[in-house]
Amino acid sequence: MPETYSPEVIEHLVRPRNVGDLPEPNGLGESGDAACGDIARFSIRIEDDALRDARYKVYGCAACIAAGSALSELVNGKTLLEAARVSKEDIKDALGGPLPVGKEHALTLVLDALHKAFEDYWNREAGALLVEGYGGNVAGRGKTVVAAMSGGVDSAVTALLLKEAGYEVAAVTFRLHDGEKGSRSCCSPDTVLFARDTAHRMGLPHFTLNLKDLFQKRVMRDFVGSYERGRTPNPCVACNAHVKFHAAAFLADGLGFRHVATGHYARVAESPEGPALARPKDATKDQTYVLWPIPKELLARTVFPLGDYEKTEVRRIAEDRGLAVAYTPESQDICFIPDGNYRKFVRKQVAAEPGEVVDGSGNVLGRHAGVVDFTVGQRRGIGVSANTPLYVTEVRPRSKQVVVGRRKELEVLEVGVRDINWFLSPEEARSVQVRYNGSPVECEVEELEDGELVARLAEPVMGVAPGQSAVFYSGDGERVVAGGVVARSGS
């Protein structure tokens, strides 16, 4: 790396192009902060899928000013897809080669400001759609796909496989919550920045969608509310039901793209009744249990390239193709609670009221600090001493009671399921899975008139918590017949 700036940098510094703020931008983005010493701002005007105008402002070192100027030249007049493909490498080339040591951050800074302007554009386009939920289903042209990229190895390989299969791919990363590492600082690693780099290294355009409001409303609020109501939520299910696939479809429709793809391990099987969710090749990574709520019309345009691969193969592909997968967080239980302490998280949002710990007959055995601390099947933290281990068998938020009993009392032979998403006809259901890490159990199903689906289990299952998912599989065990939410359980 050089010690001094190239003549190109100095030229851009003294005669910067496209300086200013657009009077009526439809996208505005800012990156960096004064404490770091650098700030960049882009204002853009997108019309007919093209970047009609891009203006920028920078406070910072010569590298930042020159990089902003060069980037504005690179993207002005380009189509949106071409502009979103412009990478740090492209800016570097336009500036006559590598920047001096310690100045590379300038490239990240200005590119992030431009991409935040894109992000703002999509948010303006979406309006309430990305808050209330996107129901649109336009489906565009040709072999085109929007691939969700989280920054991890699975989604990176997903995008790569699609590209190699001849798709025109646009990558998208979702901003879901503020808990992401370093998301408020320009100087620290950030999943969005990493995903963008990964996409650009593959030559793909990249967009970021800000779904924080939608995620807050549909996932986090539901998560906390479930505990208040004595239910055990599954936030991944809520996200797949309302956030991720809808947002990807929104972007696909905005770009005129047909398909959406994620790095989930699952397959889409064709059937006479339409597309059905099916188990992946790698049974150990099977994610069908959390994917059941994808609406059928969205599943019809969904591609899961990893459904045909083992995880070990995916890792090998990443290594072979030289994908930067240094930062590959294995999916945590709950992405917005990085430390895993979801009790603490819930307690911060709701005031817990103390109540009684009772046995099945209503005898008071002790006191507890709040029903939000308990979930069916729980053994620890009950605070009542007994000869045999006690488990939570029921949570009654209205009377603030936590019911405890012996292990045997957790056994369930009947499950009532609601909010059902059908893929195949009910008579195909042969087994049901009621826990993320559980196995399907043979069952018979009956649809009640009030819409509840009753599953009668061939063998008892322990600790079925209301709020968790129940997913029904076909006779060959491969296809998802339907999924829903456990409303009640009985023995």
Add this chain to the structure above:
Amino acid sequence: MEQRVYLDHAATTPLDERVLAAMLPHLEGRRGNPSSLHASGAAAREAIEEARESVAALIGASAGEVFFTSGGTEADNLALLGLAGAAEDSGKRHIVVSQIEHAAVRETARHLESSGWEVFWLAVDADGLVDLDELAVALRPDTAFAAVMWANNEVGTVQPMRELAETCAERGVPLHADAVQAAGRAPIDVERISVATLALSGHKLYGPQGAGALYVRGGVSLDSVVFGGGQEKGLRSGTENVAGIVGLGAAARRAREKLDERVRRETGLRDRIIAGATALPGVSLNGHPERRLSNSVHLTVEGVEAESLVLFLDALGYEVGSGSACASAGHKASPVLLAMGQGEHEAFSAVRISVGKDNTVQEIDSFLEAFSTATTQLRELSPLTKI
């Protein structure tokens, strides 16, 4: 290359042609080692001693009190480590150092701190002046020495050295003064101002780089830091940089002869820059308004990042410094400005303009135009500027 205007004399000064002329005979075909007994060696020795006289004369010392080093940094290191080493035997493990020292002193003091010495970091006010009362309080019976720079290399503030030296002398504590910026620009007389040691550098007074000197008052004892053949009375071993020392001597002689004229001329140019620059909106002077170096202007330019301003001016043909030349590489806020109570953000917006003996009024006026242009254009670029 187009005509360039050099306004970074605090970083280094151009080599005076008379100085070069004095040095050349010691570079071209000269072969004597000053330690050798033969004629060539004796000639080299003579040249060095002549230079020693000149340097001593510049600061009112006697020749025997001047020791040559490779520059200001080494002189500062030798003073601090030498004073510390000599005092350690008497059980002293405490020193007092100002917060606005050049890195040569600051980092040496930090090194001592990490080796177990206790360091009292003497604060400065918003103008960069140390507080005499605080110094008096900070000095202890076990204080090995104090170090306060004569004039600051960034903001240009000149310290009340006489009072500082008197306070230290009353308490029997040696005072080291880094006079690298001050020598040749401010009158220095160690007869009147009783510092124990004083560092200066050749390339800040139109002499060569790589030559400096440490003044050590007679009777002050210093441990040596560099060991070897025992040159410089054993205080600084190593064959002398004869040409460099001769250059330093010639530069010191010239500086003494021309001191008043240079100060008068530089002060006029300096004040022209201060008046012109601070007339622009959002430009303010750092450092003491009166007690400052004759050649130095240090400005905070609101809403403009120093590096881009310096490079912009460079592209227009004007060479100035961003903050302190030494701190600018790593994009760290200047400790001097932070010690003066400025925020990190303000510290990123500071530039130093330092005139020299050969600058002209026309150069200053054209610089002020360029400065205005650069500042205006960079502010138009800044998202922080509300226009």
